[in-house]
Amino acid sequence: MTVLDIDGIDTYYGNSHVLHDVSLTLAEGEVVALLGRNGAGKTTTMRSIMGVTPPRRGEITYRGEDIVGKAPNEINERGINLVPEDRRVFPTLTVHENIVLAHKLAADPRPVEEMYELFPVLDGLRRSNAQNLSGGEQQMLAVARALVQRPSLLLLDEPTEGLAPVIVDDLRTMLQDVVEQDVTVLLSEQNVTFAFDLATRGYVIDTGSIVFEGSIEEIREREDLLEQYLAVSPEEVA
Template structure:
């Protein structure tokens, strides 16, 4: 059994049908990317896995445990963490307070120093409030807050969006380090080069349907696939 197995996922916003029988699997220690044009359903897929959006039908099994229909806090306790596109850090709390608060209800947790070793900038800014951080620092904090809970799988929604190239490079390096250490990751990202540098496998969504599955290497060698499914 895969670490994550998703079958027949159908999600709606009101009466609007957004995901159509989405199915995917993620193996332990694997990095899987979800690609697609804007509005394809990528972020909705992550939110449906995490319970932010409740799927009407379908199955989400993490490490043998069915999660579909559970509340987000219960899914988090089961070992899944979503790093939202908008980061959602506590602006009035310090970096360290954000991290400690996230760790309080975790069954297992990373020590603070492990987070700081991965993101040395956070250690430098440990007493700074969320409102005083740059966009890149906020993204580091959002990822660090997820990791401190020692999750089985991390869902990253547009982690590189709007960041300077040097910050993207540092975050890609951190994600590579995570993957090398065995962290399972599902990544949604518009930066195709950064995504394909990280991912082992890729799913492409179009209008809420999975239209392609393959290795990241195959995508890199097949510009026709990129043009057909991702071209503007």
């Protein structure tokens, strides 16, 4: 079953045309990567889905319903949750307060304690203010806050941005547990190796246009795509 169908969207910031005829689909239970360099249009695609920057043309259909023009909170209520690249945790609230607040706003939330089972590092930080967490800990909190609302579609925007390699490894392990939950995931990433470990299919975006779509194995084997659009060598993703 198709969960998300984006058909030919064009998105602008003011007069600046950022996304050009972008189309992609996600099926139930898939983990799909949206790959590209910084500024390629990945975040704008996520913002378009969530209604933060609605497209001027094209359609975005979620479970058969056109969601273009709906407010972000309405889209969230339908089961789509975005973890933005800047995390946006509430800095002066504790870890536990951040998760509980998200829990209270959801119609059918998961138990809060499940989040500590998925992210055990957060368990010992329950009383710590979010502003005192490391970047990796804040990222885990942002994902936990999204998951507690029981989304059926989780949008992860650049989850490894600014994280040390050892933290990226920890996050990868935890997200591998997350993707085994009953949730469909669209993952935007510059870290190609990280994305390849989680996704089974991918889209490559460049200057606001989709230039390739296929399985992760197909992308891995395309030296031209890796070098021209993703700035990695085949050896790095072998």
